Amino acid sequence: MIHFECDYLEGAHPAILERLVETNLEKTAGYGLDPYCDAAKEKIRQACGCPQAEVHFLVGGTQTNATVIGAMLKPYEGVIAAETGHISVHEAGAIEAGGHKVLTLPHHNGKLDPKEVAAYLNAFYADSTYTHMVFPGMVYISHPTEYGTLYTADELTELHALCTLYQIPLFLDGARLAYGLAADGTDVTLETIAKTCDVFYFGGTKVGALFGEAVVFPQPGKVSQFFTYIKQQGALLAKGRLLGIQFDTLFTNNLYQEIGSHTIAMAKKLKDGLTAKGYSFFLNSPTNQQFIIVDNEKLAELEKKVVYSVWEKYDETHTVIRFATSWATTEEDVDTLLSYL
Amino acid sequence: MIHFECDYLEGAHPAILERLVETNLEKTAGYGLDPYCDAAKEKIRQACGCPQAEVHFLVGGTQTNATVIGAMLKPYEGVIAAETGHISVHEAGAIEAGGHKVLTLPHHNGKLDPKEVAAYLNAFYADSTYTHMVFPGMVYISHPTEYGTLYTADELTELHALCTLYQIPLFLDGARLAYGLAADGTDVTLETIAKTCDVFYFGGTKVGALFGEAVVFPQPGKVSQFFTYIKQQGALLAKGRLLGIQFDTLFTNNLYQEIGSHTIAMAKKLKDGLTAKGYSFFLNSPTNQQFIIVDNEKLAELEKKVVYSVWEKYDETHTVIRFATSWATTEEDVDTLLSYL
C-alpha cells in the first residue's frame, strides 16, 4: 500500500526530530520565552525581510485561523473568504464560535477574484441597510489554496490596495506556504507576501514539522496583548520551545525552502506522469496537491494499492481524487504510484 | 407624502394603546409574572389548539431569533436558512455572535425548497469529512418570507418530516404571521404550524403592537431554563406585563386575525390596482408586501409623493421597490397611492 492521501502522514522531517532529541534534556522557560523561540523568530524576520515583524507560534491551523481572526476583528465584523476557504468549510465553525460570520464569495479554482471582492465591498457600503448587516472586516485567502492554486503577485497587490482602501487587514493562510513559494512559474516571493499582507503564517504541520504554525505580522502593533489572547484561546503551548526548535530548524540552512522544492519536484514528476498517461486534471495545480478525474471502475481497483483522498463526485461514473506529495515522498513512491495508474 | 415603506410606521393599534392606558396605574410583579401574561399565554394556547404549549414573550425579532436559536442549538451546530432569511442577512451577525453558523441554501422567492434541504442533509452525512464541519442542527424558515411568500401545508409537512428524521427542530419566524394566516389561498392554519413546527413565534411589532414577539413551543420541555436564557440575552422586559397586555389584546375578540384580514384586504386592493395599471411584479406575493419593478425615471417622480422601500436594482433602468400595508392603511391611502402611479 502506498500513501498519497495528504502531506501530514509522517511524524517530522528527520532534521527536526534530531534537534528535538538533542535538546531534550535542556531546561528552559515555558510559553515561548526561551532562546529557541527567539532564534526562530529572528530567522523568520530575516527570511521575510521584515526586521520589525512580530512573530508568534501556535500549534495548529484551525486554531491559528480562529485566533488571528478573533484578535483582529471587531465584534460587528466578519471575514471575507472564498466559499471553499478552509475557514468556511472544514473548521467546524471555529470562526463563528468566536462570534464572527464568514462572508463567502464564489471561488475560482479556490481563489477569490479581487474584482469580486471589490464589488462586494462597494456594494456593501452602497446598500442603505448596511448598518444592519455584518461589516466586512478582513479578507482571508489561502496560498496555496485548498485546490493547490496560487495567487499572482498582481492579485495580492490588488487585494492589498483594496484592503488599504477599506482599512481592513489582508490575512494569508500559509498552511502550505512552502509549496507555493517553490512552485514553478509563481512570481510571489516571501517579500511579496510580507509587503501585501497584514498578517500571514508559515504552516509547519503540513511542511515537515510535528505541528506548529508561525504567525507573522510584518508591521508590529496590529493587535494588542496577542500573547494573552493566544493563551485564552487555549493555543499557548506550555513547552513553547518545541515550536521554537522546529521553526528554528526549518529556517536554518534553507530547510523550509528545500522541503518546498523537493515536494514540488515530486509533484511535478507525478503531474508529468499523469499527463503522459492521459489523465484528466480537475484543475491545473502548480503545487503539491494534484486533482485528477478517474473512472469509478479504475478507482475500485486503485484503492487496493493506493491511499488517496476522494475530493468530490465528478459525474455518475467519475470521481475527483487528490494525490499529495510531501518532504517524505520519494521518486520511487511516485514511480510506484504511476505504475498502478 | 404617503407612507408605504413598511408595516411598523405607527405606534400601536388603538385597542392596544387603550389597554395600556387603562391598566397603567395597576401594580404588578415584573418579568412576566403577572396576570396579563398568564391570560395572554392561555389565549395563545387556545388559538393554537395546544393546551400544553409553552409560551414566552420577548421584545423584538432579531432578539427572538438569536435567543431561540442559541437556546436550541448545541455548540457544534448551525442553522439551515434561505440565503435571503432575515437571520442570514439583516441581523448584523446576531446568530454568529451567539457562536453559530447560518448554513445558507438558495432561496426560491424567499423560500427553502424542502427537496434541497433533504439533499443538503443527506449530503452532509454522506461526506466523509462531516465531523470537521458544522452540523445542521435546526431548520429556520420565515412565514411569510422576507419576500411575502408562503409555504404550503405540504411543504411544512415535508420539512417537519425531514426534521423529525434528522432529529432537529423546525423553527418558524412569524414576524408577519398574521398576514400569512389571512392570505388568500393559503392552506396553512395555526394548527398546521403548531403541528409541524417545534417552535415558532407570533410577531407583534409588525402586526400592530408597540413591540413584542410571542414564542410558542407547542410541545413543552424542548429547552430548559429558557427564562434564564432570555434574561442572559438581555431580552427579558422588566415590566413584562406590557407584553402580556399587548398579546392579551391581540388575542381577544380576534384582533390578531382582524389586523391580518384588514392588512391583506388593503394589499389585495393595491395589488389589483397595480395589475390594472400594468405594473410588473417582481414576484407574486399573497401577503402585505408587494414588490414591483419600476422605471427609474418614474421612481424619481414618485419619491416626491410616496415613501417606499428600495429592494434591489432590477436592471440599468429599473428598480424593484416594495410597498407594505398594515392595520393602519386605509382604502383612501391605497387610492392615493394608486393615483400617483
Place this chain on the structure above:
Amino acid sequence: MIHFECDYLEGAHPAILERLVETNLEKTAGYGLDPYCDAAKEKIRQACGCPQAEVHFLVGGTQTNATVIGAMLKPYEGVIAAETGHISVHEAGAIEAGGHKVLTLPHHNGKLDPKEVAAYLNAFYADSTYTHMVFPGMVYISHPTEYGTLYTADELTELHALCTLYQIPLFLDGARLAYGLAADGTDVTLETIAKTCDVFYFGGTKVGALFGEAVVFPQPGKVSQFFTYIKQQGALLAKGRLLGIQFDTLFTNNLYQEIGSHTIAMAKKLKDGLTAKGYSFFLNSPTNQQFIIVDNEKLAELEKKVVYSVWEKYDETHTVIRFATSWATTEEDVDTLLSYL
C-alpha cells in the same frame, strides 16, 4: 395590600403615556432615525452640558450593560465591579455570555473603594504571570448602587484619575440615576458624571418610563459602529421612536428631575417614619431604596398587608427587607405603610 417591593410596578408616568397616545398615529422611520429620538438626544446633551455627546437608546438594563461592556472591551479584557454589582449577580451571566469575566472586588455598602481598585490594578501589573490572566479593561459602578448608596464627587474623580492612568473606561450604570441626583447631601451632579465617566446611562425603566435606557458617551468616538453592535445584540427597537418620545418627555420641563425629587421625598418621609418607630437600618441609604432589619415574627404579620422585597437573612430571627418608592408613591401610601409597621 400596598406595594413597596420595587420601583417598576406601574406602566409609565402619565405624561409619558400621554405623549405616546398623542403621537400614536404618526408615521416615522424606524430604528431611532426619527425626530423624537433626535430631540431627546439633544435635550440629554444639554442636560449633561456635553454638546458633543453621543447618545443611544436601548430597551433594558441588563441589555445595556452587556452591550456597552461588550462594545468597549477587547477580547482579553474583563470588567472590574463590586461583588454586589448588578452585572456580577443578577444578569444571569450576560457579561460572561459575551465572553468577558467580571473581576469582582469587595463592596462597601454596594460601592467599590477607589483605593482597592487602585491596589488591584497595581497588583495585577506587578504579578509576573499577568499575561496569563484577564486584563482589567473597564471599571463598572452603579450610582445609586444596588444598596441605594452613592459615590461622592471625590470618589468619582479618584476613579476617573485611575481609569485615565490605566487607559481604561469608567462606566456608570445609572438605572436609578434620577434618585442619585435628587438625594440629599450628594455633591454629584450630572456635570460631575459627564466629566468623570467615559460612558453612563440614564435609566428609564425604574424612573417612570415603560422601558428604556439612554446611553451617553460624553466624548464621541469611543466605540465604532455602536448602532450595528446594538442591532447584533438584539437591542435595537424597531419602533425606536418609542424610546425617543419617552426620553424627550423625561427631559422636557425637568420631568426626570421631578420624578427624582418626588421619589426621594417619599423615601425620606418613609425613612423618618421608620427611624421614629425605632427600626434598625441595614445601611444608611440616601436614595429610594430603604433596607431595614425586621423580626421574622413581625414579618409574618406584615406580609399580609404589604409587598416588600426580601433582601437577605440577617440572623436566625431577623431578615433584611427592602422598601422602594417611586414616582407613583403617594404620601398616603407611606402613611399606610408606616401604620402597619
Place this chain on the structure above:
Amino acid sequence: MIHFECDYLEGAHPAILERLVETNLEKTAGYGLDPYCDAAKEKIRQACGCPQAEVHFLVGGTQTNATVIGAMLKPYEGVIAAETGHISVHEAGAIEAGGHKVLTLPHHNGKLDPKEVAAYLNAFYADSTYTHMVFPGMVYISHPTEYGTLYTADELTELHALCTLYQIPLFLDGARLAYGLAADGTDVTLETIAKTCDVFYFGGTKVGALFGEAVVFPQPGKVSQFFTYIKQQGALLAKGRLLGIQFDTLFTNNLYQEIGSHTIAMAKKLKDGLTAKGYSFFLNSPTNQQFIIVDNEKLAELEKKVVYSVWEKYDETHTVIRFATSWATTEEDVDTLLSYL
C-alpha cells in the same frame, strides 16, 4: 544554575521521545484515527477499570478545561471552582470567552470544601431570584490542586453525591494526576476517580510528555459530537498519533506510575531536607510542589543559584516560593538544592 521552578522544563521522558523517533516515518491517518491512539485509549480504559470509557486526546491544559467545560455546560450555566482554581485565575478568561461564568468558592489549601459546595448549591435554589442568576452547572476540582494538595476518597465521594443530587457533572483536572496517585498516604486511586467523576483527565504535559492531555469520560455518551467540538475549539491535532504514541508509552509498563513515584520520591527527599533545615512550609503538600516561606535576604542570595517560582508575598520580609520536582529531577539535583539552602 539548577532548576526547580516547574515540572515542564525539559522535552519529554526519553522513552516517549524514543517511540516518536522509532515511529517517525510510519504513515498513518490524521486526527487521532490511527492505531496508536486506539491502543493508548484501550490501555487507559484498562488502567481506570472502565472498559466503556470514552477517551479523547487534546494538546494542553487550558484548552482541555475550556473544551470540556464548554461541551458540558448549557448556555445558562457556570462552573463552580475554588477561587485558586486554574480556570479561575491563570487561563486568561478562557472559560468566560466560551460564555460561562466561573462561580468561585473559597479555597482551603487549594481545595473546595464539599460542605461549602453543598451550602452554595442549597442557597442558590433557595434564593427567590435564582432564575436571574448563573446556574451552577458543574463542579471543577484539580487533583492535585494548584497548591499540591489532595482530596480524600471521602471528599470525592461527597462531591460525587452532591453532583448526583443536583444532576451536574464533577470534573477533575488531572494536569498532575500522576503525582496525586503516587503520593504517600492518599486513599484516592484511579478507580476512586473513575467512580466519582463524570469526566477527568490525565495530564501529559507536566508528567513527562512533550504535550497532551487524555480526557476520560468513565461513562460514555455524556457529550455528543465531542470530536467536532474539539475541532471547533482548535484543539484537534492533525498528527493525532503524536498524542497516541505518547499516551501509549505512558500507559505501557507502568511508565505513568513510575514517573509519579520517582517524582514524589524526589519531592519527599526535598521536603525532608527542608524540614531538617528548619524551613517553614506554607502548607503541607504531599505531592511534587513544595511551598516554603523564605526570608527575602536569603532569597536574594538563592536566586543566583536556583530558579524557583515566586508564589506570593508572605509578609514584609518573607516570600512564599515553590519548588517542583519531575521525572527529570535527580537525587543529585535535590542534594545540590539543599546544599544551597
